[in-house]
Amino acid sequence: MDWQRIRDDFPILQQEVNGHPLIYLDSAASSQKPRSVIQALTHYYERDNANVHRALHALSMRATDGFEAARRTVARFLSAASENEIIFTRGTTEGVNLIANAWGSANLKPGDVILSTGMEHHSDLVPWQLAAQRTGATLKHIPVLDDGTLDMEAFEKLLTPEVKLLALVHISNSLGTINPVREMCAKAKALGATTFVDAAQSAGHIPLSVEDIGCDFLAFSGHKICAPTGIGVLYGRMAVLENMPPWHGGGEMILTVTLDSCTYKAPPARFEAGTPDIAGAIGLAAAIDYLEAIGLSNIEQHGLQLASHALEKLGSIEGLRILGPKTGPRGSLVSFHCDFAHPHDIVEWANTYGIAMRGGHHCTQPLMKRFKVPGTTRASFYLYNTTHEIDRLAEVLESARKFFS
């Protein structure tokens, strides 16, 4: 695989920042977009733009075709049984809120338990706190061990018949830990629980199959996998979706409406009120086509190679402590704490040399508390990054250490 040529597919990377070639190490927050995705958006807006599912004119039909073709692309990408199991959302956050509201209000009651983990992003924590408040259910968390993995013994104990939902992150955005989602979903399902996997950091990075994972719900964001911002996906197993009431009401999700009542469409339309992000869905399909042409297994391997290289290079810097698993498979990111400077000072320092990283709590405040750090600095990688960029990061971090110590 010629990774240098892949890099050339991303116009934004061909620039200097503060007089240095841009080194973009913040893809866990948002990824860059290849030319083919940008062109798909331009093509849509220049030739096909119209509203979907409602007019008989040529443009509306083209827009509808593009939008529904995107749904089929996503279904294939996730190995879903049917494209009707694919709901377009604004992103992972909206997907979780949709389940917490639509599924949660119909299925949770006092005495029930929502089981989650201590390493969830706030987007897979706060919606469940709100659902627990609304329904009287209790929210429990599987603890995180010192090595950044989940306490599986505690999981077995917490997994009681009262657990109605297991909500679990696939790859931690703060630690890089890859959770055994398949094994955990199987155990939860055996007890009759519904399962949700937050795939925000795994989609587009490793091969993903809802059939293989065996979850009932899975959500991801388009913008983290080379697609535009504003589009995301919630996968739901049809047997579960069929029995869910709508969340948002409006156009597109109804069959008939009187002044007093209405009947709803079948999924996925039931959960897509209003004009959707048509261009975003078409851009997402273009992104998936792009990633699949390279091969998700190749991307996974490249990501692991970058993470291993970063573990080795950054791990040898004095006073720098890497969080999360040190060996074995991990997500393509490295989160670290420096005893010589605060994450924001490190990020500012790196920015001066054209390196983009994120510093802070990464929307995982409970996890930061768990590891007794105010925040971390995170270097996150994607298919367009190189080991050379990580070498440069190590040099810049070494200069920061000398300056701040």
Place this chain on the structure above:
Amino acid sequence: MSPEELRDLYQSVILDHSRKPRNHGEIPPPCLHAHGDNPSCGDEIDVWVKLDDQNHIADIKFTGQGCAISQASASMMTVKVKGQSTAAAAAMREDFRRVVMGDGKPQDEDALGELTLLEGVQKFPQRVKCAMLGWRALEQALEAPAR
């Protein structure tokens, strides 16, 4: 940002205050206290103030966690406002805000003294809230009921 501008931001005096914060700790009650934080970045500063009967700051201490700028700025603030009247501290706060935001000339530059070293923050607008965090906590503490 150039490396020169970065070194202006992190001058040696500022780094010295961040490594060895002055007036660090808590004041036991009765005193005034406030907690300040920047939710977006997680920086925190707690400020404790003891006023004398003339409304002068007889003692001030702080604790906190965060970036070098927020912690150094709070440390430098405590040194400057100790012994000052609350009115003088408020004026100093406004002058300091002008310096870090590049928002006109301070009324009394001499009173600010080494606080003007933080003017490098002007070039880093996203760090203004770091430099102001301690001052915001002080303002709140002075308005807080005694405890």
